[in-house]
Amino acid sequence: MTTGPNLAEHERKVSTEYGEPAKPVTVDAGADETQAMQDGDSFEVVTRIGAVVAHLHASDTELGNVEYAAKVKIARPPEVRLERHYPEPLPPTRFAK
Numbered sequence: 001m002t003t004g005p006n007l008a009e010h011e012r013k014v015s016t017e018y019g020e021p022a023k024p025v026t027v028d029a030g031a032d033e034t035q036a037m038q039d040g041d042s043f044e045v046v047t048r049i050g051a052v053v054a055h056l057h058a059s060d061t062e063l064g065n066v067e068y069a070a071k072v073k074i075a076r077p078p079e080v081r082l083e084r085h086y087p088e089p090l091p092p093t094r095f096a097k
Helices: 004-017 063-075
Strands: 023-025 033-039 042-049 052-059
Touching: 004 033, 004 042, 033 063, 042 063, 052 063
Parallel strands: none
Antiparallel strands: 023 033, 033 042, 042 052
């Protein structure tokens, strides 16, 4: 399983295999950790908030748009709740005490 820094490192390695290595860029997404890189007209952003890792790929756009998309993407995880998927209480399992 590829996560956090390993995912960013994987993306750097892939870009190197296809030519010039990706250049690091600064993206302020407001996450606990953010690693971003640009390879030609493509951007890769890996963010982490707590245990949630998000990967963003964008091409044919500007860095400002990529930063905005990264902010939107990391704002999403706190909004997703278990209740959204299970509006009714889950039935007890046979292992419940």
